Every structure is written in C-alpha cells, then in structure tokens.
Amino acid sequence: MDRKKQLQQRRVEIAVGLFVVMAIASIAILSVKVATWGLTGGQSTYTVYARFDNIGGLKERAPIKIGGVVIGRVASITLESQYYTPVVELRINSMYDEIAETSSASILTSGLLGEQYVGITPGFVIDDIAMLKDGDYINDTKPALVLEDMIGQFLYNQSDD
C-alpha cells in the first residue's frame, strides 16, 4: 500500500518535472528562434550619425544595409535644434567596422510599397581616408525620394517643353 503510494508520488513528480522542463525549453526556443534581443540581437555596436534633408517615411528600428545585407538598425531620429535638419542615429554592428568616411548613406525603399531603410554605399579607401568611428557623421547623404515632389518636378519639366 505504502509502496503503491510512493510510486504514484514518483509518477506525479516526474510529470511535473517534465512539464517544467517543457516550459523552460519553450521559452528558450521562443527567445532564440522567434525574438531578437534589443536592436541588434545583443551584439556590440557602434554609433554613427547622418544628416538628411528629408527622411521620408523612415522609422526607428529600420534596417541599415550594405548591398542588401543588414548591418545595423536605426536607433533614433531627431531634429537638430539649430537648422531643423533631421539627424538619424545609426547603430552598426561592430563586425562591420571598416566603412570608409567617404561612404554615402541614402534612404531607399524595398520594393514599391515596402519599408524604408538606410542603404550605405561604401566609399573609396586611399591612404589618408579614415574609417567611420563611434560618434562620426556621414557627410555624403541622399534624402528619401518623395513621390509628390517627383511628380511635381515631372509636371514642371513637362510644361517647360
């Protein structure tokens, strides 16, 4: 009788143990497979800034890409107080720390209706060109294309002819 009860208790404990292990495993899988930790998945980053004339529809957390490969994310978008120029804070993975100062940043759209992202075109490297460091500004920037402006320009050019 006592032995039977012990066996039953053992079975209950094994079931609860399995249940707990299952729960821990699922939170681990959720963390690894489904989510990213923070902006860049917990990897170390460095920050550079870029001033744009117009950021279009760029959002925080938008990807930064070189040749289509995501190298970081937009951390924040602010207006510089003096001239009201938008400044975009770019947080780039430390793995990609050899981007020349002469590189240019542009705001592009993936596909016709897709999200906007910051595309970086690597610049040339000769002896006295330094690499982008933490806190640097990218000087060569191209603003986002605004469809209304383009159409306006197009119509203006048409009427000229």
Place this chain on the structure above:
Amino acid sequence: MIANALQQIGRRTFDVLATMGFAVMTYMKVVFGFSRMSVFVPLLIRQMYVVGVQSLLIILVSGLFIGMVIALQGYQVLVSYGAEGSLGPMVALSLLRELGPVVTALLFAGRAGSALTAEIGLMKATEQIASLEMMAIDPLRRVIAPRFWAGLICMPMLATIFTLVAIYGGKLVGVDWLGLDTGTYWSLMQAAVEWKQDIGSMLIKSVVFANVVTWIAVFRGYHAVPTSAGISKATTETVVQASLMVLGLDFVLTALMFG
C-alpha cells in the same frame, strides 16, 4: 430622513471596506502563507500536477489549431497584397501580444479554475475544511495556498508552451501546406519580434491573468454556499468572472504597454 440616508451610505461604505480588507488579508495570508518548505513543496507539486500537467493536453491541441487558423486566414488576406512574407510576424506578434496569454487564461479558467472551485467548495460542503480547523490546521495554508501558487506558477508556463506550439502550427500551415519559404517565415518573424517588448509582455500578462483567474477560482470555492446549488453557482461564477476579468484586464494592459 437625511440622517437615515447618510447612515445607509455609511453602512455600505463600511461593508465594502470590510469586504475589501478581508479579501486583501486573505490574499496576503495565501500568498505568504506557507510555513515550512518541507510540507509546502510536496503539496505544491501535487497541485501543479492537477492544475498544470492535466491542462497540458487542451493547451497543446488548442494552441496548434489556433496557430493553424491564424496562418490560414492571414495568408488569404496577405497574399492578395503580395505580402504573404509578413505571415510570420503576424502570427508571432498576435500570439505573443494577445492570443497566447488571453486564450490560455480563458482555457485555464474553464479547465483548472472551475475544478479548483468545485473541489474547494465540496470540501467546504462536506465539512473537511471545518475539520481541518478543528485539528488546528489552517485551511488557508494547507488547502488554498498550494492551489493558488500552483496556478500562479503553471499559467505562465502554459502560456509559453501554447504560444510556441501555435507558432509552429502557423508554420505547419504557412510553410508546409501553403508553400511559404521557411527562411522568410522565421527571419521576418525574428526581425519583427523583440524580446523585452513582445515576450516580456506575454509573460507579464500571463502572470497577471494567473493571479486573477486562480484567485477568483480559489476565493469563490472557499466562500461558496455549502450546498449543491451553491457549488454549481460558484463554479459558474468562477468561469464567467474570470473570463470577463481576463478580457477586461487584457485591454487595460495592452493600452498600458502598447498605447
């Protein structure tokens, strides 16, 4: 006349305050009410088996089907915009932020909450609780606290398992059946889901819901009218009140966290 009316208001206020104070005191007693770990842990494990392990099947099955149905419906809409790649984020975010904790809490209220109320109510009706008191054993510690803690611990775990199974259910339909690319499904999901915001909100919500649902179940049982009609009423009230509280609180929590 006016004095009478004032007296009425005063008495009501006292009643409300007394009930609230009583509820809070009972809650505190239950939450911090375990004396010796060597006594408490075996009782807790036993209740975790009843409340958690035995709810696992319904959680797994409904998680799988809810994930599959979201993927199927989402795909139908998204594919007409050529945006079926966003299926992964849609499934994951809707499950993590809302459906995971809410549906788990509703199922938990129906599966485990009603059972808790009925069990405790019947203990009261058959005077088991009174006899515990006769033996100078505090029923709050011996009966209520292990059940409450078991619910509190098990529901977040069930919600996590539910969400994971549902995301895999979505993958089953989206990727294996409708032919979406596996890489697209997972990588876009990973880009959209953030740990602190989304998994964190799932955990916070499910802890809050666990508190509410288990507390209602236990309290209703403990204060059930000790007759068969009383127990059936208490069980119904548990499911109804717990479900309503969960849905209402979910809106409040969502507004606080994402508003």
